[in-house]
Amino acid sequence: MKQSFSLACSTAMACIAACLLLTTLHAAPLDKRSIPSCYKSSVRLTYYWIPKEGDKDMNNKGKSITLSGSKTKKLKDKNSKEISKVSKTTYNKFQMEGTGLLKSGIMVNLGSGGKNVFMKVDRKKTPYGLGSNSKALTPWASVASNDIKLGTTLYIKDLDGVSLPNGKKHNGCVRVDDRSWSMGGCQIDFFVLQFSAYQQLNRKISSKVKVVEKSCKVQDYVNSNVKKWAVLT
Template sequence: MIFTLYNSIFIMAIVLVIVTNSVQAGPIEGRGLSSCYKHARLTFYWIPKEGDKDMTNDGSSVVLNGPKTETLEGDNGKSIAKVSETTYEKFQMEGTGLLKSGVMVNLGSSKDTFIKVNRKTDPYGLGSDSNPLEPWVSVASNDLKRGTRLYVKQLDGVKLPDGKVHNGCVRVDDQGWSFGSCQLDFFTLQFSAYKILQKKIPSKVTVTQKNCKILNYVTSEVKAWAVLKK
């Protein structure tokens, strides 16, 4: 009887440990913003353009050209275009891409399919719910609901490539298939903008949820890029 009682207590203790670990491994949002984003990792994403200078997923410099061996397959199974392997990998990683033809594509129903983007209505690509992205406002997060406003302390006061100064306020407009939790992916529109901003903003940032004011950082030059860049 005593042996059985001890066994029961031991088994209950194991179950308690398993349950506790399961709770700790649950969604970050359920555990509170501060526990995840007190020192969040900040990364960047942009719209790569076929034929332009960019970088590979491991950080090496590359030009997005070469033999067109890969197919950008649409959700309907039909081919949108043929591109080089490096171009395909960048379009897939960043979620959006601009072809030399002027066609913009976005990831479709999976990371292996694409859709064409209407550049008149959505000139900067689409987020995870087919919502429009905004340069220097949109961030991707896998922990927080879309539409959540966040204040990034280290972003406040940073001068952007278009000359405007950021107020630190961003909005969750997207998710990332290639990263996990406690990370924010900041949408910088162009690779050239990333090259500038990654020197100004640290990789570890402090983030708080705040009903801050979203500003418009799109200048006439940025609008011209979205309309005319081919």
């Protein structure tokens, strides 16, 4: 009798637990888009930008450089056709970042043929550069992440209210438009367009930030000064 009663109780309890589980699942569907749990705590925030011929920048050791000098290096496409001549310093920086902007307004990206092959970027479609899957990068709105789905919008509280170099205020909303070969997971790489913008924002924003997946509106921070720097006017 004790065994039968125990079995009956166990069966009844199992049924109740199953019903409660089903009720919970129907009441609160699982979020299939949830980002990795590491983002619930602070993660590293880094920056990337487009090196521009003639501008100040820094090399991979953090040393200050100017992208100028004797034009001894040729930027070539996959057919070995010359795109432009640049200084060795400029060439090396374009290689390191995988992209670059010439004074003429031509923007180049590394092509598919190796580190010495470049391609012209269609600036009518992607005026501020190419992200992953040919996504157009948006200054101060695009980020790179290696473990969050492309197109996901995120809210970073540390960005909310920050004054950008062009005078506009950030609303904290960014979108994953890119991947990065130079980092792992649990990290956000913020596209800030210019080296000078990196210098300003790096002093204002913490190197560790909290990131929340959120349906938010990505703002357009481009103004006439930005277009002028980008040789779009």
